Amino acid sequence: MDMKRYSGLRTNHRNEAFVSGYQQRRTRRRQRQCIQENHHHHVASQQTTSPPNHSLKLASSSSQNTSLPLFLPAFIAFLLLLSFISPVLSHSSPTNQTFRPGPELLKLRRIRALLNKINKPSIKTIQSTDGDLIDCVLSHQQPAFDHPELKGKKPLDPPERPKGHKDNGEEVIESFQLWSDSGETCPEGTVPIRRTTEQDILRASSVRRFGRKPRRVRRDSTGSGHEHAVVFVNGDQYYGAKAGINVWTPKVTDEYEFSLSQIWVIAGSFGHDLNTVEAGWQVSPELYGDNYPRFFTYWTTDAYQATGCYNLLCSGFVQTNNRIAIGAAISPRSAYNGRQFDIGLMVWKDPKHGHWWLEFGPGLLVGYWPAYLFSHLRSHASMVQFGGEIVNSRSRGYHTGTQMGSGHFAGEGFRKAAYFRNLQVVDWDNNLLPLTNIHQLADHPNCYDITQGHNNVWGTYFYYGGPGRNIRCP
Numbered sequence: 001m002d003m004k005r006y007s008g009l010r011t012n013h014r015n016e017a018f019v020s021g022y023q024q025r026r027t028r029r030r031q032r033q034c035i036q037e038n039h040h041h042h043v044a045s046q047q048t049t050s051p052p053n054h055s056l057k058l059a060s061s062s063s064q065n066t067s068l069p070l071f072l073p074a075f076i077a078f079l080l081l082l083s084f085i086s087p088v089l090s091h092s093s094p095t096n097q098t099f100r101p102g103p104e105l106l107k108l109r110r111i112r113a114l115l116n117k118i119n120k121p122s123i124k125t126i127q128s129t130d131g132d133l134i135d136c137v138l139s140h141q142q143p144a145f146d147h148p149e150l151k152g153k154k155p156l157d158p159p160e161r162p163k164g165h166k167d168n169g170e171e172v173i174e175s176f177q178l179w180s181d182s183g184e185t186c187p188e189g190t191v192p193i194r195r196t197t198e199q200d201i202l203r204a205s206s207v208r209r210f211g212r213k214p215r216r217v218r219r220d221s222t223g224s225g226h227e228h229a230v231v232f233v234n235g236d237q238y239y240g241a242k243a244g245i246n247v248w249t250p251k252v253t254d255e256y257e258f259s260l261s262q263i264w265v266i267a268g269s270f271g272h273d274l275n276t277v278e279a280g281w282q283v284s285p286e287l288y289g290d291n292y293p294r295f296f297t298y299w300t301t302d303a304y305q306a307t308g309c310y311n312l313l314c315s316g317f318v319q320t321n322n323r324i325a326i327g328a329a330i331s332p333r334s335a336y337n338g339r340q341f342d343i344g345l346m347v348w349k350d351p352k353h354g355h356w357w358l359e360f361g362p363g364l365l366v367g368y369w370p371a372y373l374f375s376h377l378r379s380h381a382s383m384v385q386f387g388g389e390i391v392n393s394r395s396r397g398y399h400t401g402t403q404m405g406s407g408h409f410a411g412e413g414f415r416k417a418a419y420f421r422n423l424q425v426v427d428w429d430n431n432l433l434p435l436t437n438i439h440q441l442a443d444h445p446n447c448y449d450i451t452q453g454h455n456n457v458w459g460t461y462f463y464y465g466g467p468g469r470n471i472r473c474p
Helices: 003-012 021-048 051-062 072-090 103-118 198-202
Strands: 124-127 133-138 190-194 226-238 240-246 259-267 275-283 294-300 342-349 356-360 364-369 381-391 418-426 432-434 439-442 449-455 459-465
Touching (some): 103 198, 226 449, 226 459, 240 381, 259 342, 275 342, 275 356, 381 418
Antiparallel strands (some): 124 133, 240 342, 240 418, 259 275, 259 381, 342 356
């Protein structure tokens, strides 16, 4: 209600017959003054943005009128209330330059953008007993095909396997992972992908580092927080590796630590140009939110700095199999002094196209790392490594109690210590060969150790692992 309308209401309630000419002229002068005051005040209020003063002036001038309608006091009370609310509303105005989204809101936007990039549309979703959701995604829509080199292309056909390849006595089990225990499968032409959640990303040290290993470059990793018990070969040209890997459920004591057992295929120097492809099983509460051993893959071309990722969390590994979900929990698992379970893994370079292929179990081709991802590995590997790795964060001020392997030292042997068996490498002519010139390394043998051997059944093998913190590992 502006001042013009209010002034009109005031004069309309007077009896014009009893008003003298002098009073009429005086009333008209007052009206003009009020209108001018209202105009000047309106301009001032726009300049100073002070609605409370405007409302108070209205209330002051109205007190001079002794014959106001009954509804007007209620209306003035409403204006007073509005004068107190308006400053609050002004803070939410989009023109207010002091308003900025908080860091948490920006982080949430980045998380949702990343989820939209990672989680592809599915034609079927399977609920796993461990809480995972497995999405069946059309093969050509998986994250790898976001890469410019693969736009509009389809997964390649299986390559020729290395000569001398056989299952080496691995037990054939129909179900390797918890999600498939229900009997549900993904249709042909799709690949099963573990769905990434907002909680998965929030557990990471940062949104940018989600899905990547902590940075480290190692030969001897003492002091880096990463500790190993491994055997390795180098000094030659390698085109692949194969082993049977015993699966356990080691205890991980800190959210940002992990315990894994894997094969590394490595090229380049242990500097900024290190190339690796990696596969095995890992327990990582940060990455997965639980303590199940999970089948995983990894790759990098710059020593874990900016390239590469776990599983299918970036454009890299191309999955071709509809039965294995990378990142899903492995089942069954080994028990101390009980039944033992291992998985066969083989990585080799396709002689025709040069891509690095991965096989899981008895002949299941999982997929491949395209050759264009790499610099040194585009040609061949210069080192192959097998064994265990943990992160020791010393978050409590002493060595972690995170276990490697079974959590028991190598000397306890079969059914008690974890093992790798039937270690082999692939040569330039696509032949599987036994290892020669084997080196052995345990960064902290009082915490985790390793013992290798050879026999006619297991070929080259080793036991490895340990409990972490103990009397000799403070």
